[in-house]
Amino acid sequence: MLFCNFIMALLDGVGLTMFVPLIQVADGVNSVKGDNKLIHIVSVFFKFIHLEVNVINMLVLIIIIFLLKAVFFYFTQFFQTLTLQSFVKKIRVDLIFGLRDLSYKEFISTDIGRLQSSLIGESSQMAQACAQYIESIKSGMVVFIYLCMAFFIDWKFSILILVGGFLTNQIYNRFYVKTKKLSRELNKNNHQYGGIVIENVNNFKYLKATGRNIFFTDRMLNILYQMIDKNILVGRLQARLSAMREPIMITLVCVIIGFQVTVVGVALSSIMIILMLFYRAMAYLMSMQGSWNNYLATTGSIENIKDYQIYLKKNAEPEIGKSGLTEINKIELKNLSVSFGDRKILNDINVEIVKNQSVALVGESGSGKSTLVNILSGLLKYDTGQYLVNGIDFTTINRFDFKNKIGYISQEPTIFNADIFDNITFWADRTEENINKFFHVAKLCSIYDFINNLPNGYNELLGYNGMNISGGQKQRISIARELFRDVQILIMDEATSALDSETEAEIKQSIDSLKGKITIISIAHRLSTIREADKIFLMNNGDLEISGNFDELKSKSDYFRRMAQLQGL
Numbered sequence: 223m224l225f226c227n228f229i230m231a232l233l234d235g236v237g238l239t240m241f242v243p244l245i246q247v248a249d250g251v252n253s254v255k256g257d258n259k260l261i262h263i264v265s266v267f268f269k270f271i272h273l274e275v276n277v278i279n280m281l282v283l284i285i286i287i288f289l290l291k292a293v294f295f296y297f298t299q300f301f302q303t304l305t306l307q308s309f310v311k312k313i314r315v316d317l318i319f320g321l322r323d324l325s326y327k328e329f330i331s332t333d334i335g336r337l338q339s340s341l342i343g344e345s346s347q348m349a350q351a352c353a354q355y356i357e358s359i360k361s362g363m364v365v366f367i368y369l370c371m372a373f374f375i376d377w378k379f380s381i382l383i384l385v386g387g388f389l390t391n392q393i394y395n396r397f398y399v400k401t402k403k404l405s406r407e408l409n410k411n412n413h414q415y416g417g418i419v420i421e422n423v424n425n426f427k428y429l430k431a432t433g434r435n436i437f438f439t440d441r442m443l444n445i446l447y448q449m450i451d452k453n454i455l456v457g458r459l460q461a462r463l464s465a466m467r468e469p470i471m472i473t474l475v476c477v478i479i480g481f482q483v484t485v486v487g488v489a490l491s492s493i494m495i496i497l498m499l500f501y502r503a504m505a506y507l508m509s510m511q512g513s514w515n516n517y518l519a520t521t522g523s524i525e526n527i528k529d530y531q532i533y534l535k536k537n538a539e540p541e542i543g544k545s546g547l548t549e550i551n552k553i554e555l556k557n558l559s560v561s562f563g564d565r566k567i568l569n570d571i572n573v574e575i576v577k578n579q580s581v582a583l584v585g586e587s588g589s590g591k592s593t594l595v596n597i598l599s600g601l602l603k604y605d606t607g608q609y610l611v612n613g614i615d616f617t618t619i620n621r622f623d624f625k626n627k628i629g630y631i632s633q634e635p636t637i638f639n640a641d642i643f644d645n646i647t648f649w650a651d652r653t654e655e656n657i658n659k660f661f662h663v664a665k666l667c668s669i670y671d672f673i674n675n676l677p678n679g680y681n682e683l684l685g686y687n688g689m690n691i692s693g694g695q696k697q698r699i700s701i702a703r704e705l706f707r708d709v710q711i712l713i714m715d716e717a718t719s720a721l722d723s724e725t726e727a728e729i730k731q732s733i734d735s736l737k738g739k740i741t742i743i744s745i746a747h748r749l750s751t752i753r754e755a756d757k758i759f760l761m762n763n764g765d766l767e768i769s770g771n772f773d774e775l776k777s778k779s780d781y782f783r784r785m786a787q788l789q790g791l
């Protein structure tokens with residue numbers, strides 16, 4: 223791109239300077255005072271191509287030069303688009319992979335506003351910044367070529383360009399500093415705004431029901447107004463820059479005419495050419511300064527994206543280890559401890575779960591059940607101890623291979639903004655086999671009748687976060703999705719909490735039918751759902767107190783017995 227731009231600028235300069243010998247030829251060589259260097263070069267060139275030096279030939283040459291320039295202009299623009307798109311691709315792909323690999327531990331404390339604006343809005347701003355950066359380099363290159371040619375044609379002219387450049391740069395520098403500062407502030411506002419919008423959307427129902435959305439609206443408006451004020455300031459700066467361009471140039475042009483006529487005493491034809499070259503060079507110089515200022519107006523985004531890429535890389539949790547895990551036969555935790563900051567959340571945990579066993583975790587709220595399950599599923603890292611899968615250290619296992627075999631149903635059901643079929647099958651092809659399997663799991667999860675009664679059947683859209691269906695229906699869809707996947711380990715964290723007793727009993731039956739076929743790890747406050755579990759772990763304040771089956775625990779633990787009695791078991 224830069225090579226084509228270089229040739230294009232060279233042709234532009236050569237084409238324009240051709241007007242000097244053209245006028246000289248038209249007027250008769252002797253009519254122009256001063257240097258006859260150019261006409262000499264032109265004569266040599268025409269002699270070389272066996273043509274006469276006359277006005278017609280020179281005009282044809284000028285047309286050919288500008289046609290060639292157009293060809294190189296085309297290639298410059300084309301390569302610029304390629305450069306820009308490969309840059310945008312690199313940034314966006316990097317961020318996409320960064321999000322994929324971001325560790326769960328980091329994600330839960332990340333600035334969501336920054337995350338979303340980095341991945342969406344600012345990536346586009348980066349493209350604009352890159353375009354402006356390229357433009358300023360291109361214009362700079364043209365100015366440089368003009369300068370070189372100017373030195374060759376008339377050193378006084380090059381001094382004038384340098385003086386012009388220096389003067390305008392002095393003025394522009396003040397604007398550069400202000401624009402850069404505003405850009406950084408705008409960037410911060412963008413993150414705040416993004417964060418509030420996401421919070422507003424995620425908690426829309428609550429905010430609407432309680433009238434608190436007014437508070438959020440005020441917060442959004444407050445930041446929005448700040449952003450608008452700053453954007454107006456940036457616009458004002460840019461308007462001033464553009465407005466100043468012409469008066470500066472006209473003043474400089476007048477100074478040059480005055481200087482040339484009164485001091486040097488050159489003929490008008492010569493002055494016209496110098497002015498033409500000067501005007502052109504200054505236009506490129508100012509365009510370079512303008513593009514540079516536009517580029518600076520987006521530096522906040524550039525700095526942020528750069529930092530964010532580093533942040534994502536630093537907090538990446540790649541799917542390390544060799545692939546090839548075909549079956550999970552045993553998982554073990556040995557003397558495993560986890561802390562959040564200074565607080566120990568899990569303390570010296572020892573757990574062994576073998577293939578197709580069904581285990582349950584019980585304990586008071588905050589005792590560490592979800593944290594333990596997050597460790598088992600590979601979402602969270604542990605501080606000390608060991609996690610073994612089939613006797614192999616978990617850190618050396620390919621996470622993707624492992625997680626691919628894990629089904630996870632959490633307290634908050636996961637619903638995608640798609641229809642029921644895609645939600646359950648995770649966008650599987652609608653082949654006869656998949657449709658049959660879809661109905662099979664729908665029956666297992668007591669959602670078959672519901673789907674059949676919908677106006678669009680399994681093509682019914684569920685809306686953002688499943689707004690169009692009930693909590694229990696969402697939960698059943700989440701469970702069906704995991705059953706459709708043929709997972710080897712099914713983790714259920716309060717999976718049936720949103721269901722009424724009748725539906726819960728139905729689903730329990732379905733889950734029970736999986737007993738002995740896959741490994742099931744469940745957390746439940748309602749003990750009836752885990753009564754049949756092979757092994758129950760009782761947790762207390764980060765410790766794993768005791769384990770055994772339902773009846774064993776009842777006899778071993780007063781707490782468990784009390785809980786069971788309270789629930790009529």
Ligand SMILES: Nc1ncnc2c1ncn2[C@@H]1O[C@H](COP(=O)(O)OP(=O)(O)OP(=O)(O)O)[C@@H](O)[C@H]1O
Pocket residue numbers: 330562567585586587588589590591592593594
């Ligand atoms: N990201 C986190 N940062 C700091 N502390 C955390 C974090 N996640 C959980 N905790 C703390 O760890 C402890 C255990 O939480 P955990 O969610 O594992 O408990 P739980 O037994 O599953 O509770 P519940 O039954 O209410 O879901 C709690 O005291 C909680 O405050």
